[in-house]
Amino acid sequence: MRRVPYAWIEQARPGGVILTPWCDDWTHCGLLRLTVGEDGIATGRFTSDSAFMLMRTQRRDLFLFRDVVMDDHVPVESTTTLDPWAVADSPIETQFPLGLRLGDLWYAWDHDPGVDGVEIRLWVATADGGSWAAVDWDGTDGTAQYTVWQHGPRRVWDEVEAAHRWWLDNDRPGPERLGLTVTPEGQWAWLDRPEHAWPLR
Structure with missing residues (x-):
């Protein structure tokens, strides 16, 4: 449920x-x-x-390139120092509290995004498909900064960063x-x- x-x-x-x-x-x-x-x-x-x-x-009928990301979207570019794997490929002890805090956000990995200079992309989107973010890794070991693209009325990667800070500030519950x-x-x-x-x- x-x-x-x-x-x-x-x-x-x-x-x-x-x-x-x-x-x-x-x-x-x-x-x-x-x-x-x-x-x-x-x-x-x-x-x-x-x-x-x-x-x-309780299931959602939502697909990334059918319902969320559209050709006419013009995302806003920024950067982040938060490792995408720290929030979306982490142990259940991390992901579960983040998920409860984030509520209606979901994510999907794209290991072949077909974008020059991008090895792996993490997509994050709202459950209604109205807002999304993409976090890019260029394949460089030891990367300290990642490119972020965000679209929609909510800045969902900002929400992910805030949830991760909350988790750290509360002794990693x-x-x-x-x-x-x-x-x-x-x-x-x-x-x-x-x-x-x-x-x-």
């Missing part, structure tokens, strides 16, 4: 436990254990030891420090305690 249907909470008695595999657009490897409270709010923590196929109703609260109004992820929450996108 990407989201817990509130109907599950309504159908559970106070004290009831809901256990479900969890994923987001960034990574697919979590297990969520919620406990339903007397107030109709469910809260609980994640672990990172499960992986299942998404429910059919793993899945066991993360949780979720589900209410009739929405769903909030949190770090360590429910008071340290942000709304899921």
